[in-house]
Amino acid sequence: MIGKLRGRVDAIGESEAVIDVNGVGYLVGMGGQALARLQQGEDVEIHIETQVREDSFKLWGFLSERERAWFARLQLIQGVGAKAALALLDALGANELESAAALGDSSAFGQAKGVGPKLAGRLALELKDKPPPIGRAFTPGFNVAASAGIASAKSGDETAGSNAVREDAVSALLNLGYAETDARRAVAAANRAQPEAVTGDLIRLALKELSK
Structure with a gap:
């Protein structure tokens, strides 16, 4: 499995980017907000969530480990797939997503494209009163929850x-x-x-x- 890529942005598409790592181009699916922060030719570190299905092998990329951790957490909820999880991160960002979860704010979840009232209510109910995802620690003593993200690309409010x-x-x-x-x-x-x-x-x- 792939957990992280560090390389150069080779190409940027509508819903994915190609990251060149030592001459190998990795096709990485990303949300619109993350793609907007990338610049072709720049060096970048991408946190990866690898999804393996019977007929597919997909890499999803994020500019912070915190975003990747939320992407994985959201998909544990019934009715939330990869596209819905990306839409939620695009609409809210990790900070507001965490606030919405802590407050059980279904209206905030409903701002995401494709998330209707029923799913927004389920998100509010199932995420409330639960601590945020911890994520992966890439260096000894590194606390993901206390460090909103590390990326050479511009990371917006993260x-x-x-x-x-x-x-x-x-x-x-x-x-x-x-x-x-x-x-x-x-x-x-x-x-x-x-x-x-x-x-x-x-x-x-x-x-x-x-x-x-």
């Missing part, structure tokens, strides 16, 4: 800082004795209300949410 702030706030609430599900829900609500909040402000906003 910055290490923004997710590290959220995880620091969650950790602080856990140290205060709050349950993880409650802490994540409060931090998600606080982050949605004030996306640019620094850790201290996010903790204070989350504590207000918990006191309601």
